[in-house]
């Protein structure tokens with residue numbers, strides 16, 4: 001169980017990204033966190049594992065107050081939290097298998113992983129996960145030879161390789177075409193359901209959130225303005241979250257099932273400095 005209590009973040013610049021955010025994610029629950037760009041979604045999930053230090057408030061993972069942990073305690077807790085990023089944060093020149101095994105870095109130590117010596121059970125687990133995400137025939141391919149959808153599948157397998165108790169997912173489909181986005185969202189939610197894994201999924205696409213999650217939290221300027229059932233996201237609530245707009249098309253789109261558009265193409269890559277920093281930290285064995 002994850003509990004956020006009065007979580008507030010004011011950046012050094014004076015930007016108030018989160019204001020008194022309080023909610024609980026129950027065991028096995030998958031929460032979609034929606035809100036416009038700049039609402040504080042990324043800040044929120046990064047405050048959970050203190051990649052960003054909250055200004056005040058608490059984060060409880062089970063009985064542990066994450067905000068009070070020492071560096072060592074924090075390292076242990078971070079092992080229990082899997083992350084999936086918009087820009088995948090894969091190591092381009094490594095294979096799919098090596099990228100998935102890098103999810104174990106918190107366990108096996110830097111030098112061992114540097115020389116790519118992983119325990120056999122880790123390798124077996126990686127094969128199982130790659131099979132689950134539909135990549136069993138791509139195991140030895142280099143990451144830079146994959147499509148966007150395949151890359152995100154590697155990102156999912158890597159996050160699961162460490163056996164997390166909680167999954168934090170930041171805009172997993174923002175670089176993908178609509179059909180691949182639905183496939184990736186479905187995969188993440190199915191895997192969470194299968195293993196009772198709780199998750200927070202940041203997603204700015206309302207229709208996609210509505211289609212796949214059963215609880216939605218709406219963030220607007222760092223404040224929770226909605227917390228409830230996707231079916232209750234009507235035009236009035238959407239206006240509260242995103243501002244004045246014609247919502248009829250969005251709400252209708254959420255009711256459509258798969259439309260037959262082509263899938264799994266890579267959209268142009270934009271760089272995400274935060275993910276890159278995290279990736280470097282991860283490789284340095286710091287997480």
Ligand SMILES: Nc1ncnc2c1ncn2[C@@H]1O[C@H](COP(=O)(O)OP(=O)(O)O)[C@@H](O)[C@H]1O
Pocket residue numbers: 011012013015016017035036037038039040041042043044
């Ligand atoms: N490192 C930072 N320093 C200062 N302000 C930041 C930083 N990161 C984000 N912000 C600000 O915090 C607010 C929330 O940003 P963010 O969490 O990235 O929102 P979202 O993920 O919903 O787009 C924005 O106003 C943004 O400009």
Ligand SMILES: [Mg+2]
Pocket residue numbers: 041042043171
């Ligand atoms: Mg963001």
